[in-house]
Amino acid sequence: MTPSLETKDLTIRFGGHVAVDAVSCAFRPGELTAIVGPNGAGKTTYFNLMSGQLRATSGNVFLNGADITGQSAPQRARAGIGRAFQLTNLFPNLSVLENVRLAVQARAGVHYEMTRPWMLRRDLIERANGVLDEVALAPKRDQAAASLSHGDQRKLEVALMMALEPDIFMFDEPTAGMSVDEVPVVLDLIARLKADTTKTILLVEHKMDVVRSLADRIIVLHNGQLVADGEPGAVIALPIVQEAYLGAAPRARTS
Amino acid sequence: MMILSGDGPRSKALSALLIVIVLVLALAPFLFPGAKPANVAANICISVLLVASYDLLLGYAGIVSFAHVMFFGIGAYGVAIALYGLGASWGALALGVLAAIPVSVVLALAIGLFSLRVQTIFFAMMTLAVAYAFNVLASQLSWLTGGEDGRSFQVPEILRPGFKLFEGDVFGVAISGRVLSYYLVFVVCALLFLVLLRIVNSPFGRVLQAIRENPFRAEALGYRIVFHRTLATCLSAAGATAAGALSALWLHYTGPDTALSFSIQIDVLVIVVIGGMGSMYGAIAGAAVFVLAQNYLQALMGKLSSAAADAGLPLLPGLFHPDRWLLWLGLMFILAVYFVPTGIVGRLRGRG
Numbered sequence: 001m002t003p004s005l006e007t008k009d010l011t012i013r014f015g016g017h018v019a020v021d022a023v024s025c026a027f028r029p030g031e032l033t034a035i036v037g038p039n040g041a042g043k044t045t046y047f048n049l050m051s052g053q054l055r056a057t058s059g060n061v062f063l064n065g066a067d068i069t070g071q072s073a074p075q076r077a078r079a080g081i082g083r084a085f086q087l088t089n090l091f092p093n094l095s096v097l098e099n100v101r102l103a104v105q106a107r108a109g110v111h112y113e114m115t116r117p118w119m120l121r122r123d124l125i126e127r128a129n130g131v132l133d134e135v136a137l138a139p140k141r142d143q144a145a146a147s148l149s150h151g152d153q154r155k156l157e158v159a160l161m162m163a164l165e166p167d168i169f170m171f172d173e174p175t176a177g178m179s180v181d182e183v184p185v186v187l188d189l190i191a192r193l194k195a196d197t198t199k200t201i202l203l204v205e206h207k208m209d210v211v212r213s214l215a216d217r218i219i220v221l222h223n224g225q226l227v228a229d230g231e232p233g234a235v236i237a238l239p240i241v242q243e244a245y246l247g248a249a250p251r252a253r254t255s
Numbered sequence: 256m257m258i259l260s261g262d263g264p265r266s267k268a269l270s271a272l273l274i275v276i277v278l279v280l281a282l283a284p285f286l287f288p289g290a291k292p293a294n295v296a297a298n299i300c301i302s303v304l305l306v307a308s309y310d311l312l313l314g315y316a317g318i319v320s321f322a323h324v325m326f327f328g329i330g331a332y333g334v335a336i337a338l339y340g341l342g343a344s345w346g347a348l349a350l351g352v353l354a355a356i357p358v359s360v361v362l363a364l365a366i367g368l369f370s371l372r373v374q375t376i377f378f379a380m381m382t383l384a385v386a387y388a389f390n391v392l393a394s395q396l397s398w399l400t401g402g403e404d405g406r407s408f409q410v411p412e413i414l415r416p417g418f419k420l421f422e423g424d425v426f427g428v429a430i431s432g433r434v435l436s437y438y439l440v441f442v443v444c445a446l447l448f449l450v451l452l453r454i455v456n457s458p459f460g461r462v463l464q465a466i467r468e469n470p471f472r473a474e475a476l477g478y479r480i481v482f483h484r485t486l487a488t489c490l491s492a493a494g495a496t497a498a499g500a501l502s503a504l505w506l507h508y509t510g511p512d513t514a515l516s517f518s519i520q521i522d523v524l525v526i527v528v529i530g531g532m533g534s535m536y537g538a539i540a541g542a543a544v545f546v547l548a549q550n551y552l553q554a555l556m557g558k559l560s561s562a563a564a565d566a567g568l569p570l571l572p573g574l575f576h577p578d579r580w581l582l583w584l585g586l587m588f589i590l591a592v593y594f595v596p597t598g599i600v601g602r603l604r605g606r607g
Contacts, residue, residue, distance in 0.1 A: 051475070077477035089475070091468035102465045105458055106476040112486065114459035119261040121458060164476065 002065060004029050004200040005081070005168050010049055010059035019045045021224035022059065027168070030197035032190075034215035034232075035204045038244040042224040043204045044086055047170050050202075051083040052076040063168075077106070082166025086173045086204070088153045090160070092146035096137055099145050099156055101128040103163035128163065135159045136185050151182035158186055168200045169193060175207065183210075190214060208236065208245055220244075258449060260456035264536055269603035273536060276543045280441060284434045285426050295550045297437055297505045300444040301498050302542035305519075306526045307451045307535050308494025314533035315455050316487040317467030318375050322366065322382035323523055325389045326359045326492040328515040330499025333358070335406040335509030336399060343409035352500045356493050363492035367485030375484075390515050405510020414439065414504070440501045447497055452535045454490060463487055464533075522549075529591055531598025540599040548587070553580040 003026035010023045020042045027033055035043050048054040050061055052073035060069045063079055071079070091099050104127045105111075105118075119125075132138040135155045140148060145156060158174055171190065175183045187210065193199055194214065205211050211218065211232065218235040220228035222244070228235050235241060264270040276299075279286060283296035305327055312318045333355025334348060341347035362385070370381040393400050400406065410432075412418055418432030428434065454460050466473045466480045473480050503509045522545065530541020556575045563571035595602045 053471075053475070072479075073474045074477045074479050077475055083475050085472075085475075089469065089472045091465050091472065093468055094464065098461070102461060102473075103476050105461070106478055110458045111462065111478060111483070112459050114454045114457040117261040117453065117456045118458045118461050119456075124458075160472075160476065 001028050003027055003062070004064055005050065005202075006062040006065075007046075007050065008060045008062070010046070010061065011057050012045060012049055012054060013057045019224050020049060020056075020221075023221070023224075023226045024059075025219060025226060025229065027200050027202060029167075029200050031216045032194050032201040032203060032214055033217045033219060034211040035202060035219050035221060036206070036211060036235075036241065036244070037221035037227075041221040041244075043221050044172055045224075046221060047083070047172055047202070047204065051081050051170055053083075077164065077166075080167035081170065082161040082164045082168060083170045084157050084161040084172060084174060086176065088150075088157050090145040090153060090156055093144055095142050096145055096148065096156060097125070097128055097132065097141035100131050100159050100163050101125060103160045104128045104131070107164050131159050131163045134162060135189065151178040154178055155182070155185060158189065162189070167198065169202065171201070171203045171205075173204055173206065175205070175210065187214070206245075212236065260449075260453040262452065262456045262535075264600075264604075266604045269536065269540075269600060272599075272603065273539055276539055277445075283441075284437055285428050288428050290433075291550070293433060293437055295546060297440050298550075299542050299546045300440050301502050301505070302522075302526060302546055303538050304444040304447055304501070305495055305498040306523055306530065306542055307448055307538035308491045308498065309523050310527050310530075310532065310535060310538055311451055311455060311463075311494070312487055312491040313527055314537070315460060315467065316463040316484055318371070318484055318487065319379040320382045320488070320491070321379060321520060322363075322386040322389075323491070323495050324515060324517065324520040325382075325386040326363065326495035327499035327502070327519065328389065328393065328509075329359045329362075330355045330496035330501075331503040331509040331514035332393065332400060332406075332499075333496070334500045334503040335401075335408055338408040338410065339401075339406045343411050345411050348411060348504070352497070355500060356496050359492040359496040360489045363489045364485060367488040368481070371484045371488070372481050378484075386517075386520075390511065390517075393515055394511055401510065403511060405508060405513070407508045410436070410504060410507055436505060440505055443497065443501055447494060448535070448538070451490075451494060455535060459483070459486070525588055527598075529588070529598055531600030531602075534598075534600040537598050537600040540603075544599065548584055552584060553577045556580050556583065 006026040008024050010020055011018065012020045023046060035046070037043055045054065049056050052071060056069060060067055062068065063081065068076055068079065091102065101124055104124045108124060110121065110124070129138065129141070132141055135158060137152060137155055137159060140152060145153065148156060154174060154177065161169060174186050190201065190203070191214065193201060203214065215232050218230065218232050219226060220235060220241055222240060227240055228238050264273055280296055280300060284293060309323045312320055334351040337347045337351025337354070341350065366381055366385055370378040394402050413432055414436045415432040420430040420435065462473065462478055462483055466478065466483055470480050499514060502513065506513060526541040526545045527537065529545055530537030557577040560572045560575035560577065563575060
């Protein structure tokens with residue numbers, strides 16, 4: 001099957017530091033790929049290069065075979081790359097519903113309509129309510145996003161991506177900092193997405209049990225380089241992964 | 256409610272205040288006959304439009320512009336040049352307005368596309384430079400603009416003070432060209448205010464708020480924020496241009512002091528803050544309070560000062576001397592910002 005998302009020799013330098021170093025990798029629909037590696041390995045930077053928040057120094061990104069390296073983040077979002085961020089990134093003073101409704105509106109392509117009130121677009125509001133139901137945030141729809149607990153903000157972060165209905169889902173540590181009882185909501189959500197074989201899912205995650213239960217494939221980044229790629233059982237057994245996750249590696253700066 | 260675009264005042268006190276202001280403005284020529292009250296009322300109407308169009312940019316889209324008075328000036332000069340050059344006809348007036356609005360919009364488009372790609376602070380600096388250049392240009396091109404003296408001009412006949420719509424009075428007030436002028440200003444400002452209210456409550460307006468809140472995330476959702484910001488700049492410029500045209504039509508005069516003075520820009524900023532940023536209703540409340548203070552504070556202080564002098568109090572007569580009215584206005588502003596940072600609207604909605 002042709003890859004939905006692919007990078008070829010993707011590289012970014014910050015001054016003398018090579019954060020992502022010639023990473024070539026292809027992701028296919030129906031596959032959930034976990035990206036692991038120690039802090040500072042370049043996982044989030046690699047995500048940013050694919051979803052367009054950063055521009056590559058060299059190398060290319062392909063979406064369904066088309067070169068999108070030169071495209072901006074909004075262009076890539078409209079083309080079907082959805083992104084949830086590691087550091088919660090919401091519209092803090094807008095309501096929970098409005099946060100999601102804006103994503104639904106973006107998905108519906110309603111960008112410049114200014115002749116009628118937003119309230120008359122019942123379809124967008126209903127769809128947003130539907131997404132909130134999925135992430136169990138419906139009872140809090142009228143609160144400001146900033147007033148939510150950390151766990152709920154993480155859920156809302158995921159909800160924004162869900163509302164975009166992308167072909168490619170990029171989760172960056174979706175459960176980071178969540179309390180134990182909140183984690184299953186997000187994991188169930190990812191598991192349900194996985195059932196749809198047209199979707200490509202990328203997941204940066206530190207919790208090895210999560211990775212083990214969800215991933216079809218694991219790639220390992222280390223110092224910006226792709227050092228391992230394969231099915232979960234084999235990759236987790238690799239010394240470099242053991243070192244990174246069983247605490248032997250020095251803690252570098254956060255990725 | 257739909258005429259308010261589904262965005263009501265959401266507070267009884269605010270609704271009451273707005274109803275009073277709008278009713279008084281609607282009946283101003285009959286409630287307060289005379290030249291000064293008419294000027295104050297027209298000034299409030301024009302300020303509402305000017306401030307509302309600025310709030311679209313500052314309060315909704317989160318963009319700071321110092322060129323708003325320039326767009327106001329383009330409208331005022333458009334009307335002045337057309338009526339001065341082509342004579343006092345409706346055709347000339349229409350031409351002036353129809354020429355000024357595209358000039359403003361194109362200028363706004365150019366500034367926006369050029370500078371909003373980067374950061375909004377760069378846009379603010381850009382608008383400052385362009386507005387300053389425009390100011391110099393307006394006073395240098397004296398063959399066109401009248402230079403420092405500006406241009407006095409005649410308006411179409413039925414708007415002239417000497418015109419009578421019919422013999423006799425309505426509630427004791429003759430329906431003169433002045434009254435008709437006032438209603439022209441009032442109606443156009445009211446209609447354009449409702450248009451702005453609709454725009455900020457449209458899906459587009461909602462995206463503006465999203466961009467103000469978190470431009471990075473708005474982009475990640477697929478919104479091209481440069482276009483949204485630029486479009487908001489153009490709409491805001493068009494609103495200011497209309498306000499400028501009305502101002503010129505009301506004053507029968509356009510000059511650097513009435514149309515391009517930087518103090519107008521400061522007034523707009525002050526009114527936005529007093530009224531409440533990010534709510535169109537703030538423009539109405541803020542403009543009413545500010546323009547009233549601007550026009551009557553001095554007289555009020557004169558009375559206070561002489562009353563204090565009569566009572567033989569020390570220090571106070573000097574403190575309330577009418578010449579010091581700007582000091583008190585400034586003081587009131589500082590206190591307002593400190594104690595009511597969300598403005599009149601925010602306070603009345605219970606968020607102050």
